Amino acid sequence: MRDVAALAGVSLKTVSRVVNLEPHTRPEVVRRVRQAIAELDWVPNGSARALRTGRTGVLAVAVPGLSRPADAALVQAVVEEAERRGLQAAVEPTGEPAQRAARLRAVVSSLGAAVDAVVVLGPHGDALAPLRPGSPVVCVHAGGTGPAGSTAPVDAVGSDLAEASGLLAHHLAVVGRSRTVLVGCERLTGEGGGLRAALRAAGAGAVAEVAPSAQRREDGYGAVDGVIAALRGDGADAVLCGSDEVALGLLAALDARGVAVPEELVVAGVDGLEEGAFSAPSLTTVSLSPELLARAALDLVADRLARTAPPQEPRRALVPVQLVRRESTTRPAPR
Amino acid sequence: MSDPEVGRPPRPPRPTRAVTLDDVARVAGVSGKTVSNVLLGRGGVSEATRARVRDAVEQVGYQVQHAGRSLSSGRSRRVAVVVPMLYQPYFAALAERLILALAARGYSSTLRIAPDAAAEVAAVSGATTSGVDGVVVAPLWTPVEELGRRASPRRPVVQLGGVGTSASDRVVMGEREGALAAARHLVETGRRRIAASWHAGGLRHPDDERYTGYRQALLEADLPVDDGLFVTGTDTNRRLSGYASTVALLSSGVEVDAVLCVNDATAVGVLRALRTHGRRVPDDVAVTGFDDTPEARFTTPALTSVDPRQDDMVATAVQMLCERMDGLEGPPRSVRTGADLVVRASSAPR
Numbered sequence: 001m002r003d004v005a006a007l008a009g010v011s012l013k014t015v016s017r018v019v020n021l022e023p024h025t026r027p028e029v030v031r032r033v034r035q036a037i038a039e040l041d042w043v044p045n046g047s048a049r050a051l052r053t054g055r056t057g058v059l060a061v062a063v064p065g066l067s068r069p070a071d072a073a074l075v076q077a078v079v080e081e082a083e084r085r086g087l088q089a090a091v092e093p094t095g096e097p098a099q100r101a102a103r104l105r106a107v108v109s110s111l112g113a114a115v116d117a118v119v120v121l122g123p124h125g126d127a128l129a130p131l132r133p134g135s136p137v138v139c140v141h142a143g144g145t146g147p148a149g150s151t152a153p154v155d156a157v158g159s160d161l162a163e164a165s166g167l168l169a170h171h172l173a174v175v176g177r178s179r180t181v182l183v184g185c186e187r188l189t190g191e192g193g194g195l196r197a198a199l200r201a202a203g204a205g206a207v208a209e210v211a212p213s214a215q216r217r218e219d220g221y222g223a224v225d226g227v228i229a230a231l232r233g234d235g236a237d238a239v240l241c242g243s244d245e246v247a248l249g250l251l252a253a254l255d256a257r258g259v260a261v262p263e264e265l266v267v268a269g270v271d272g273l274e275e276g277a278f279s280a281p282s283l284t285t286v287s288l289s290p291e292l293l294a295r296a297a298l299d300l301v302a303d304r305l306a307r308t309a310p311p312q313e314p315r316r317a318l319v320p321v322q323l324v325r326r327e328s329t330t331r332p333a334p335r
Numbered sequence: 336m337s338d339p340e341v342g343r344p345p346r347p348p349r350p351t352r353a354v355t356l357d358d359v360a361r362v363a364g365v366s367g368k369t370v371s372n373v374l375l376g377r378g379g380v381s382e383a384t385r386a387r388v389r390d391a392v393e394q395v396g397y398q399v400q401h402a403g404r405s406l407s408s409g410r411s412r413r414v415a416v417v418v419p420m421l422y423q424p425y426f427a428a429l430a431e432r433l434i435l436a437l438a439a440r441g442y443s444s445t446l447r448i449a450p451d452a453a454a455e456v457a458a459v460s461g462a463t464t465s466g467v468d469g470v471v472v473a474p475l476w477t478p479v480e481e482l483g484r485r486a487s488p489r490r491p492v493v494q495l496g497g498v499g500t501s502a503s504d505r506v507v508m509g510e511r512e513g514a515l516a517a518a519r520h521l522v523e524t525g526r527r528r529i530a531a532s533w534h535a536g537g538l539r540h541p542d543d544e545r546y547t548g549y550r551q552a553l554l555e556a557d558l559p560v561d562d563g564l565f566v567t568g569t570d571t572n573r574r575l576s577g578y579a580s581t582v583a584l585l586s587s588g589v590e591v592d593a594v595l596c597v598n599d600a601t602a603v604g605v606l607r608a609l610r611t612h613g614r615r616v617p618d619d620v621a622v623t624g625f626d627d628t629p630e631a632r633f634t635t636p637a638l639t640s641v642d643p644r645q646d647d648m649v650a651t652a653v654q655m656l657c658e659r660m661d662g663l664e665g666p667p668r669s670v671r672t673g674a675d676l677v678v679r680a681s682s683a684p685r
Contacts (some may be wrong), residue, residue, distance in 0.1 A: 079448045095435070248633050278604055
């Protein structure tokens with residue numbers, strides 16, 4: 001910066017004014033400073049700027065991990081939405097549950113210094129409880145996928161799981177199914193989901209539940225014995241999976257075991273992963289609309305930064321979901 | 336106004352607002368500039384004054400802010416991980432592995448998604464990643480030569496993959512070996528009309544090692560390298576790209592009994608296109624991928640792929656970066672990792 005000031009023939013303070021877009025600098029001086037910056041290939045130090053202006057233009061996105069495709073899709077959507085609004089996104093991995101709270105606190109403690117605002121993806125325990133109400137922090141899917149589960153005094157966004165349950169139950173009834181197996185459906189049968197009641201109301205009640213906490217493809221693959229037992233023993237004719245990953249694993253296992261989908265069993269998931277459009281058969285799912293979640297989260301956090309929302313009221317936003325009908329519940333896949 | 340008992344200025348009332356540098360200066364009875372000189376470890380301050388400032392820092396509970404500290408030492412024990420996108424499972428898995436491997440070495444990470452060349456250069460050069468000690472980048476948009484030039488002793492850069500010769504440390508994936516093994520496997524299992532489903536970026540570039548491996552296997556087997564069997568799509572929308580290029584391939588009317596895909600996601604699209612167009616896999620057409628992503632084990636049929644030993648790549652990259660961050664000097668290094676063919680049902684012999 002000294003070199004820039006010397007080359008432009010101005011004071012350090014003037015260089016800093018120009019870099020920080022402060023008013024009261026004559027246009028020809030601004031030009032001279034910018035020329036000097038370009039000539040010297042100088043990169044203004046972001047953290048020095050943050051100390052002076054109080055704004056970094058950086059949004060931190062805290063996320064447990066990236067190996068789950070639904071998490072990766074959500075991070076991608078938040079980053080794109082941030083960039084669309086002129087904020088630079090710094091993705092901060094918080095890792096395994098044991099270290100998550102400490103890492104999360106470290107991210108939040110950089111508020112006002114290294115970052116302007118924080119989006120927290122996924123469950124966060126009580127790590128955010130000490131935050132001041134009105135802090136520019138927003139939680140997304142704090143309760144797994146719903147907005148519930150956040151005890152933090154800050155804004156939260158989640159998917160409308162009751163709507164997801166209703167859409168799936170209604171869809172099963174429409175395709176003529178009445179006896180449902182639940183696989184890895186914990187997140188829909190809990191608070192805010194109401195899947196069992198929705199299925200009963202639609203006339204497609206649950207006859208069996210397999211591996212309620214299944215999450216990954218291998219879990220779904222491994223659930224096939226339980227599903228086939230329900231098919232043979234309980235006359236099950238439909239399977240609902242709590243995630244697309246579980247459903248995709250199960251589809252592969254059902255194919256290996258010679259169970260025809262959707263003729264013998266219809267299968268549906270939740271998430272809306274792109275992979276589901278390419279599987280055999282392609283997968284009916286409820287899309288949790290990462291783009292809408294990202295937009296809702298950034299709207300809330302922008303209000304906080306602009307101080308246009310009442311500071312004491314943590315807000316909760318439910319984002320609608322969308323049924324995506326594909327081969328796994330509707331028609332025989334080409335083979 | 337010194338306290339007779341301890342010979343120090345009196346303890347000030349603990350402020351309810353955040354403690355600032357000025358509070359430290361007031362208590363120590365020095366200027367703010369002097370406080371920052373002490374905190375930044377600069378010279379020109381007497382030891383007595385240093386001690387006074389350190390005491391004052393402790394007394395008022397001043398915490399050196401993260402942003403402020405990175406100004407001083409330039410050592411933040413933070414590393415920037417730069418990937419082009421997260422919606423392709425390969426890059427999401429790579430990013431996660433890098434982050435875990437860096438954490439095991441005591442480095443925290445900040446991840447940047449670089450959707451274009453400008454963002455990639457900005458993240459590697461420091462414009463959007465100030466205050467990190469080093470950068471690991473999986474380049475997609477910018478030639479490795481150009482990104483490598485952004486490395487400096489204060490900001491070492493390690494590149495993972497990419498095409499060309501780098502001016503920074505680099506891990507080279509076993510691309511040629513992997514593609515060669517996949518193509519040889521197809522030849523050995525009796526396939527003769529082996530198509531390649533590629534992305535436009537690597538359009539038979541002489542440095543495109545995967546293509547080189549594919550071509551070598553065909554030449555070894557005296558099979559013609561047929562332009563009509565080489566189809567391309569995009570590298571950013573891989574599943575769709577594999578689907579579209581396969582539909583084009585089938586409708587061109589050429590005879591095909593295998594498709595070697597540039598990566599798994601492309602292969603997933605290829606599998607779907609073959610199925611919807613009445614071709615059975617592997618009976619009519621064998622399919623292979625590359626990357627061995629988790630997706631590959633659960634396709635129908637399960638996908639033969641190439642495991643690029645991502646763990647090795649990550650461990651090597653992190654090791655090289657740590658050595659540079661610890662001050663190692665010298666010319667750019669290039670380390671080549673291996674690749675293993677993983678045979679599954681999608682390429683079973685007829």
